[in-house]
Amino acid sequence: MAEKAILYDPTRCTACRGCQAGCKQWNENDEFIPTVENGVDATNWGSYENPPDLAPNTWLKMEFREVEAGGRVRWLFTRRACMHCTDAGCVKVCPSGALYHHELGFVAYDKDICTGCGYCVDACPFNVPRTDRNLLTGVAKMDKCTLCTTPGLDRIAEGWLPACVKTCPPKALMYGNRDELLAEGKARVAALQAKGWVNANLYGENELDGLHVMYVLDDQPAVYGLPVAPQVSPTVVAWQDVIQPLGWALGGLTLIGLGLNYIVAREAKMAKELPPQKEEK
Amino acid sequence: MVQEVERYPKATRVLHWVHTGAFVALFVTGLILFVPPLGALAADSWSRIIHRVAAVLFIVAPLIYFPLNWKASVGGIKDAFTWGKDDIGWLKAAPRYYFLSDEAAMPPQDHMNTGQKMWWFMVLVFGVVFAISGLIMWFAKTTAPPELLQWMVLLHDVAFITTGCMLFVHIYLSVAHPMMRPLRTGAWNSMYRGKVSVDYARSHHGKWYEKIARGAEKS
Ligand code: HEM
Ligand code: SF4
Numbered sequence: 361m362a363e364k365a366i367l368y369d370p371t372r373c374t375a376c377r378g379c380q381a382g383c384k385q386w387n388e389n390d391e392f393i394p395t396v397e398n399g400v401d402a403t404n405w406g407s408y409e410n411p412p413d414l415a416p417n418t419w420l421k422m423e424f425r426e427v428e429a430g431g432r433v434r435w436l437f438t439r440r441a442c443m444h445c446t447d448a449g450c451v452k453v454c455p456s457g458a459l460y461h462h463e464l465g466f467v468a469y470d471k472d473i474c475t476g477c478g479y480c481v482d483a484c485p486f487n488v489p490r491t492d493r494n495l496l497t498g499v500a501k502m503d504k505c506t507l508c509t510t511p512g513l514d515r516i517a518e519g520w521l522p523a524c525v526k527t528c529p530p531k532a533l534m535y536g537n538r539d540e541l542l543a544e545g546k547a548r549v550a551a552l553q554a555k556g557w558v559n560a561n562l563y564g565e566n567e568l569d570g571l572h573v574m575y576v577l578d579d580q581p582a583v584y585g586l587p588v589a590p591q592v593s594p595t596v597v598a599w600q601d602v603i604q605p606l607g608w609a610l611g612g613l614t615l616i617g618l619g620l621n622y623i624v625a626r627e628a629k630m631a632k633e634l635p636p637q638k639e640e641k
Numbered sequence: 642m643v644q645e646v647e648r649y650p651k652a653t654r655v656l657h658w659v660h661t662g663a664f665v666a667l668f669v670t671g672l673i674l675f676v677p678p679l680g681a682l683a684a685d686s687w688s689r690i691i692h693r694v695a696a697v698l699f700i701v702a703p704l705i706y707f708p709l710n711w712k713a714s715v716g717g718i719k720d721a722f723t724w725g726k727d728d729i730g731w732l733k734a735a736p737r738y739y740f741l742s743d744e745a746a747m748p749p750q751d752h753m754n755t756g757q758k759m760w761w762f763m764v765l766v767f768g769v770v771f772a773i774s775g776l777i778m779w780f781a782k783t784t785a786p787p788e789l790l791q792w793m794v795l796l797h798d799v800a801f802i803t804t805g806c807m808l809f810v811h812i813y814l815s816v817a818h819p820m821m822r823p824l825r826t827g828a829w830n831s832m833y834r835g836k837v838s839v840d841y842a843r844s845h846h847g848k849w850y851e852k853i854a855r856g857a858e859k860s
Pocket of ligand 2: 442443448450467483484486489504
């Protein structure tokens with residue numbers, strides 16, 4: 361099946377945060393007004409950003425950045441949520457298969473079988489997955505954007521747009537076939553460059569073998585707070601692709617070796633013992 | 642009555658079996674995370690809770706044992722790090738001994754033969770590796786840098802694979818090896834009742850038997 365994707369164009373984004381609200385509402389991630397009575401110190405931290413970070417009940421969040429460029433201040437917006445990587449660190453380390461690739465390419469999640477190990481939290485190059493964790497017992501459950509494929513709340517299976525895309529008033533978010541959005545994104549980048557945005561680029565075409573959330577950027581990714589050349593860490597590769605297979609091989613060889621030893625040693629033992637035993641009789 | 646000699650005092654045997662229980666529980670609940678097709682069994686963290694309870698036992702049991710049996714512990718730990726000529730003799734003889742049942746090839750062994758010493762050495766070293774990497778993954782999960790946590794899983798896995806394979810060997814030699822007939826002769830009894838027959842002691846741990854026999858004469 362053709363891969364699907366989301367294209368986000370910050371140059372069209374008004375930072376209304378409709379996507380954030382739509383995401384919360386559809387996925388039943390209730391938010392409360394952070395007041396002192398609600399147990400949250402709602403001090404002003406100098407930004408319209410809210411809530412302060414992704415959380416188990418915040419899968420999508422708009423980030424605001426004030427960037428100085430050429431003597432003037434630009435106010436930039438970045439959509440923060442799962443990037444739905446093809447080479448996804450989280451899928452690689454997930455021991456239970458709770459995180460897996462959907463047939464349309466994005467990273468779906470079956471929360472019921474999440475073990476709470478939290479390996480995905482450390483393996484994600486974009487620092488996306490979040491858990492509520494009891495540090496003593498270790499009990500935890502992960503949460504992240506599922507691109508609206510959460511079982512029971514699956515908009516994609518219904519043929520609907522993801523909640524965030526559906527909500528977006530200026531159409532800064534688009535959803536569709538990945539190759540078509542790739543072409544659309546490239547066209548927009550070309551248009552930006554023609555207008556003098558020399559650093560304009562399409563983020564997500566090849567990062568981690570292709571993200572399923574792509575960004576039309578008018579400046580370097582770092583300016584938008586996006587990692588340049590993100591990578592699954594070498595430690596994860598060593599752990600998953602070297603140590604684990606090695607473990608299987610060594611465990612298997614040990615058991616085979618012991619089995620062989622049993623056969624050979626029993627033969628040898630009988631060869632030594634049986635003749636004298638017969639003579640005794 | 643067969644004449645018997647004491648091989649492991651009660652405290653040592655209790656520690657051995659408590660540690661065995663904890664280790665097997667840790668092994669099984671760890672294996673669930675290690676083997677992708679089993680992973681779903683860990684849903685809702687329950688196996689990880691057992692891993693933590695067993696880990697406490699695994700760490701606390703020796704910490705209680707060591708001060709109560711200080712001299713034996715220090716001696717035992719020294720033994721684990723003392724390697725010499727005799728060990729080479731064992732290594733040379735081991736294939737013939739364990740596969741071809743060639744008892745004549747084996748030089749007399751001390752209280753621990755070289756194989757047992759290797760296992761004991763690993764238990765000590767990897768026990769510490771398990772505990773340190775495990776405690777970091779447990780309590781520093783939300784504060785340590787991701788890269789460090791991943792290194793800890795890696796270390797934990799190396800310890801798991803090494804000690805896991807050796808555990809198979811250890812169990813096999815203690816209950817099933819055809820020549821040893823461990824259930825009928827010494828190995829099982831030594832850890833279960835703490836005693837072995839003089840015959841067994843002489844044939845399997847000749848050097849040790851010499852020592853205790855001489856000691857017994859003196860006293
Ligand atoms: C000494 C105390 C130990 C502590 C504190 C400890 C703790 C942990 C922790 C915190 C994890 C990470 C997953 C989670 O959060 O539940 C883990 C994973 C694991 N543990 Fe332990 N552990 C200990 C001993 C052992 C032992 C003795 C074994 C096996 C013989 C073992 C085998 C494993 C395995 C196989 C994993 C999964 C690693 C992977 O996913 O690749 N652990 N342990
Ligand atoms: S952004 Fe993070 S959570 Fe999302 S697919 Fe990539 S590695 Fe997984």
